[in-house]
Amino acid sequence: MPSIIIFLYKIINRINISLNFLYYNTMIENEKKSDEYWKKKLTKDQYYVLREKGTEAPFTGKYLDNKEKGIYYCAGCGTPLFDSGTKFKSGTGWPSFYTAIEKDNIKEIKDTSYGMIRTEVLCSKCGGHLGHVFNDGPRPTGMRYCINSISLDIISEKE
Ligand SMILES: [Zn+2]
Secondary structure (H helix, E strand, O other): OOHHHHHHHHHHHHHHHHHHHHHHHHHHHHHHOOHHHHHHHOOHHHHHHHOOOOOOOOOOOOOOOOOOOEEEEEOOOOOEEEEHHHEEOOOOOOOEEOOOOOHHHEEEEEEOHHHOOEEEEEEOOOOOEEEEEEOOOOOOOOOEEEEOHHHEEEEEOOO
């Protein structure tokens, strides 16, 4: 191999290692965020839903009928979660989306609380509770991500 290629390869490899290191440190940092941190950062209602897995009352959330175009971010840590283009009217009382913006940005886990078998949806970065996902959604995915407005913050698309 010409030495210039070996040189570039080494640099790219070095950058990759530093990025991995940064990523790893961010993950550790997020795991360490204490209840105190979240109590300071979030409102009382946000804390109840995001950190204590509460549910906002149906038909009360600020994004239920929101038709703005944009990206919905995690209200806890700012991770992009849902695109307004995948939002649909479900009639359930909570904002509903048929898919997440990026599969890796959310975590789905089995939830057997309240005598029901449901799938809980969490922000994969901060572990904040977002809502639940059901398989009675519209095409193309057939999924319904039923998400608390209070767990989200939209950044509108500028026309
Ligand atoms: Zn988050």
